[in-house]
Amino acid sequence: MDLALKEVTVRFGATTALEGLSRAFPQGSRTFVWGPAGSGKTTVLKCLAGLVEPSAGQVHWDGRRVDGLSRRDKRQRQRDLAMAFQTDALFDSASVLDNVALPLLRRGALANEATRRSRSVLRSLGLEGTEHLAPAALSGGMRKRVGLARALVAETPVLLADDPLAGLDPETARHVTAMLDALDARRTLVVSQPERSTWLSGATELRLEPHAGAEP
Amino acid sequence: MRALGRAVLGLLGWTGAVALLAGRCGARLGGLNGAELVRSLVSFGARSLGLAAGAGALIGATVVLQAGVYANQFGARLYTGWAAGYALLWEFGPLLLGLLMAARIGARNAAELALLTIHGQLEGLRGISLDPYRLLIAPRVVAGVLSVLALSQATFLVAVGFEALAALAMLGLPLRVFLGAFAEMLHLGDVIAGLTKSLAFGLAIALVSTVAGLRVEGGARGVGRAAASAVLVSCATIFGLDFLLTPLLAKVLS
Numbered sequence: 153m154d155l156a157l158k159e160v161t162v163r164f165g166a167t168t169a170l171e172g173l174s175r176a177f178p179q180g181s182r183t184f185v186w187g188p189a190g191s192g193k194t195t196v197l198k199c200l201a202g203l204v205e206p207s208a209g210q211v212h213w214d215g216r217r218v219d220g221l222s223r224r225d226k227r228q229r230q231r232d233l234a235m236a237f238q239t240d241a242l243f244d245s246a247s248v249l250d251n252v253a254l255p256l257l258r259r260g261a262l263a264n265e266a267t268r269r270s271r272s273v274l275r276s277l278g279l280e281g282t283e284h285l286a287p288a289a290l291s292g293g294m295r296k297r298v299g300l301a302r303a304l305v306a307e308t309p310v311l312l313a314d315d316p317l318a319g320l321d322p323e324t325a326r327h328v329t330a331m332l333d334a335l336d337a338r339r340t341l342v343v344s345q346p347e348r349s350t351w352l353s354g355a356t357e358l359r360l361e362p363h364a365g366a367e368p
Numbered sequence: 369m370r371a372l373g374r375a376v377l378g379l380l381g382w383t384g385a386v387a388l389l390a391g392r393c394g395a396r397l398g399g400l401n402g403a404e405l406v407r408s409l410v411s412f413g414a415r416s417l418g419l420a421a422g423a424g425a426l427i428g429a430t431v432v433l434q435a436g437v438y439a440n441q442f443g444a445r446l447y448t449g450w451a452a453g454y455a456l457l458w459e460f461g462p463l464l465l466g467l468l469m470a471a472r473i474g475a476r477n478a479a480e481l482a483l484l485t486i487h488g489q490l491e492g493l494r495g496i497s498l499d500p501y502r503l504l505i506a507p508r509v510v511a512g513v514l515s516v517l518a519l520s521q522a523t524f525l526v527a528v529g530f531e532a533l534a535a536l537a538m539l540g541l542p543l544r545v546f547l548g549a550f551a552e553m554l555h556l557g558d559v560i561a562g563l564t565k566s567l568a569f570g571l572a573i574a575l576v577s578t579v580a581g582l583r584v585e586g587g588a589r590g591v592g593r594a595a596a597s598a599v600l601v602s603c604a605t606i607f608g609l610d611f612l613l614t615p616l617l618a619k620v621l622s
């Protein structure tokens with residue numbers, strides 16, 4: 153799936169989060185979005201995911217303007233995207249396993265298959281044994297990994313990871329970077345981080361500055 | 369003048385948000401998340417049963433004592449059962465339970481949704497292409513309405529029982545006389561009036577508290593404000609609905 157931002161400006165009240173940002177994210181590309189706090193990294197990812205509507209400019213999915221899609225079309229196409237949030241954003245009233253299986257079940261997977269794949273992703277992120285716990289019973293780093301597992305499990309063509317290493321210990325961070333780096337090369341991957349980094353092979357950079365346009 | 373303008377705009381904002389929420393929840397009634405519905409029914413309904421029953425007992429006993437005073441004054445002691453039952457079904461039962469549940473269910477729902485909003489859990493669901501209305505919000509609204517409706521029936525039964533006992537203990541009115549007047553003079557229309565009011569109040573509490581939770585801004589203070597405004601606006605809405613429904617139901621059901 154191709155993604156693109158065209159002259160995108162986003163304002164929240166009096167605050168400008170992005171101004172006139174243009175950037176293409178072709179299918180299979182890997183992009184590091186980096187910049188200091190308040191530079192609009194999360195906003196870039198949310199715009200790409202269709203969660204934030206630009207105040208000006210357009211977001212394109214496969215060449216089509218997102219603001220021109222019907223609500224049904226938008227929901228349908230959003231199924232090709234998954235976003236791992238800076239906060240874990242887990243569903244408190246469901247177990248870890250149910251949280252991770254949710255995207256699969258809602259996409260029509262059978263319960264057995266959803267459980268099998270969810271367990272497999274949890275295992276690969278070092279979360280074996282936490283399946284039946286409530287998210288509240290986990291540490292911050294573990295919750296973060298569950299959030300990542302939930303974004304990974306449906307194997308969507310696009311993965312948007314917002315500061316996926318924040319709050320992780322060095323060992324876990326290495327594990328997560330290796331896992332993201334090993335993702336299928338056909339998937340479009342956009343990762344945000346506050347500092348410049350080189351762990352994602354083949355990635356291009358998008359540097360952001362607070363309240364200013366981006367440097368492609 | 370400016371304050372009046374702000375108040376009118378605020379009222380319009382709330383009304384619009386409640387109408388929008390009602391439409392969104394209505395459109396998703398067919399595919400509610402069953403697990404969240406059951407969890408919310410337990411949280412809102414089953415866990416409020418003790419409170420509702422306790423309130424029902426006190427309301428029933430108080431209403432019968434008040435009704436007994438007037439019935440005695442007018443030499444209509446034998447009609448105490450009817451007067452107390454009428455007051456309970458039409459007014460005190462739905463209204464007092466509604467206010468109580470605005471504080472109990474409304475505050476809880478608003479605070480929980482506010483926290484889910486602040487912690488990004490609703491946005492998190494959208495981020496993985498899941499519909500938070502279907503999964504989380506509509507089930508809570510439905511559970512809120514059903515809980516208030518079921519609790520109103522439980523409260524009514526407890527209140528009638530305590531009315532009869534209080535009439536016996538405090539007014540010396542035999543159970544047979546009290547319940548006889550109650551059964552003979554009250555009609556299905558009176559029960560429907562109470563049910564209709566409870567349904568309307570339950571809907572108001574569920575929708576208003578959900579809007580309050582979803583409109584949260586800021587951190588802990590925002591959660592506090594959401595819970596407080598859920599209670600305040602729910603109570604105001606209940607009083608307004610009561611004012612409108614009482615003459616309307618009397619006209620329709622008479």
